[in-house]
Amino acid sequence: MAKQKTAAMIRAEAAKAVEAVLAGRSMDAALAAVSDDVPLRDRGLVSVMVYGCIRNHWQLQAVVQSLLQKPIKNRDRIISTLLAIGVYQMQSMRIPDHAVVSATVEAARRLRHPQHAGLVNAVLRNYRRQGEPDLQKASGEVRHNHPAWLLKRLQTDWPENWQQIVAENNEQAPMWLRVNAMQSTPEQYVATLAEHGIESSVEETLPQAVRLATPVLVEDLPGFYVGAVSVQDGAAQIPAAWLDARPGMRVLDACAAPGGKTAHLLELAANDLDLIAIDNDPARLERVQENLDRLSLAATLVAGDAKNPQEWWDGRPFDRILIDAPCSATGVIRRHPDIKLLRQDTDIAVLAALQGEILQKLWPLLAPGGRLLYVTCSVLEQENDAVVEAFVRRNPDAAQHKELRNYNIHDVMQPRRTGYQILPGMKGLDGFFYACFDKP
Ligand SMILES: C[S@@+](CC[C@H](N)C(=O)[O-])C[C@H]1O[C@@H](n2cnc3c(N)ncnc32)[C@H](O)[C@@H]1O
Known part of the structure; x- marks a missing residue:
């Protein structure tokens, strides 16, 4: 029961954070405002949902709109955001569909929208049945998950590279470190990381840089608090x-x-x-x-x-x-x-x-x-x-x-x-x- 409550809270908090960004707040500030009731171990999950939902905003909204019989009213916009979070979980996170549906329906209730619980249930089940809609003919914004003004500028400034730029923009960045040249070398630090079970590599063309195979928390970086390394692209x-x-x-x-x-x-x-x-x-x-x-x-x-x-x-x-x-x-x-x-x-x-x-x-x-x-x-x-x-x-x-x-x-x-x-x-x-x- 407590687990279900937490699962719903995670989705509700993620929806609130995305809404805050849609209203003009930075994502860092929106994530910092996530309720303290979300257990520490689950805050990463909220971040993943918020990042995913914002990164893929245009496409997720197009999928949600394609599943609705009539548009959601503006004052209930948080429900389309919650649906986008539901779709994102099924698309990209390894969470069983039935768990996504029940936690997201419950999140609608937590967000004080019990009247939309049935709609959330129906839309997500529909998505599970029908799969992805064909977005080939959708607008550039939807196909590339970028606002139209930015696409236009990228196409003008980078006629040969803009597609690669937008594709890269929609990926997750690797985590890079700068090894403190006053303390050690990248080669030494890569060896230290390996002793701690963290896989990384040196970048020969950047004399202080180490690239991690998978991002980690800074507190897990050996020597971070005594200045051995900094996080820097x-x-x-x-x-x-x-x-x-x-x-x-x-x-x-x-x-x-x-x-x-x-x-x-x-x-x-x-x-x-x-x-x-x-x-x-x-x-x-x-x-x-x-x-x-x-x-x-x-x-x-x-x-x-x-x-x-x-x-x-x-x-x-x-x-x-x-x-x-x-x-x-x-x-x-x-x-x-x-x-x-x-x-x-x-x-x-x-x-x-x-x-x-x-x-x-x-x-x-x-x-x-x-x-x-x-x-x-x-x-x-x-x-x-x-x-x-x-x-x-x-x-x-x-x-x-x-x-x-x-x-x-x-x-x-x-x-x-x-x-x-x-x-x-x-x-x-x-x-x-x-x-x-x-x-x-
Ligand atoms: C790109 S960030 C700098 C990042 C920083 N150099 C680093 O490597 O960590 C730009 C900074 O410029 C500051 N800034 C904006 N307008 C400024 C101004 N008129 N005078 C001084 N700083 C300004 C911002 O507060 C922001 O911290």
Whole structure:
């Protein structure tokens, strides 16, 4: 009985979390708000349902609509979400159909929709009988599980790669680690993981990276709490190496939180940098401090606006500047499928204007002979080449730097007009754009 109650609660909580995302909340926030009544061991199950339902939103809704005799009223929308969760479980999770049906019907009651329990039962049984509807002729949104505006942009920006990009976006990303260069090597850490029964491999082209065969909880990573490793995608490990900050240098990390690249810069320079890490979100800046503490690293953290250096700059130029700009995050949809629901087409121009302004305002802070790296986890040209081209037009002294020493990854980097792009899923990496400049 208690088991059945928990099974229903899991589905009801998953439906509430998906609803929250549909109403504009981030998936992380929606999952953090899942009721404490869900036992710890079952919270992973809620996440799997929520990720799956959001990742496949358009297709699942098309399946649900095809099974309904009349549309569900808007005020009862949580019932179509619950049905989508039911269909997703039968499609993709190894849960017996009868268990899915009874737990999902019970979840409708828990959600105070007892009047829809019969409908949920009938629709899910129908799905079990009929199987998948033919969606070949459905809209692009449904066939590719992406919003129309994003599909259009991907088709324009990547005429030869867009199908591969959307397919990769709908997959689950692998878990990557960055081994703390001050403590060990990837080879040593892979051996340590093996002793703990965790299968992993080194990525030869990324000198600190380890890729896990299957994701694990961070608390299961040996030495995590004493700074042996950090969780960081391989593509996010490229910027610190490219900047090549040497011990003693003065470095600005302009959009630093939660501090993944801040920490990597410090690890590569034996924690000997005069590093100023800026972020305009003080709450996120606390995460930078937590990361630095865990890794025993030191930087000066400043809550400030990167595009207003007069607020926080002491006038001394920087040898290295990293601008890991706020962006659409369209390169990391595998990890954050809610981006497909939360972002709007009109956001892109706003982001591009902000990115351009940050770049323009920070270039004068770079010392002669210094290096600046502009990075986004976007695959959209308006945030990448277009921003950088405008910057180069205004600053003809900026000399593009193309040499990435010790990182033989040019085979996965697509040269663009002003920089390089890794597309999501290439070698298992996230989608990132990099444009690097030296000041003569
Ligand atoms: C892509 S994230 C940075 C990720 C980080 N570099 C890392 O590796 O962990 C972009 C960051 O920019 C911050 N941000 C957004 N607008 C900003 C601004 N005007 N000035 C400074 N930081 C800003 C956001 O709060 C966010 O933390």
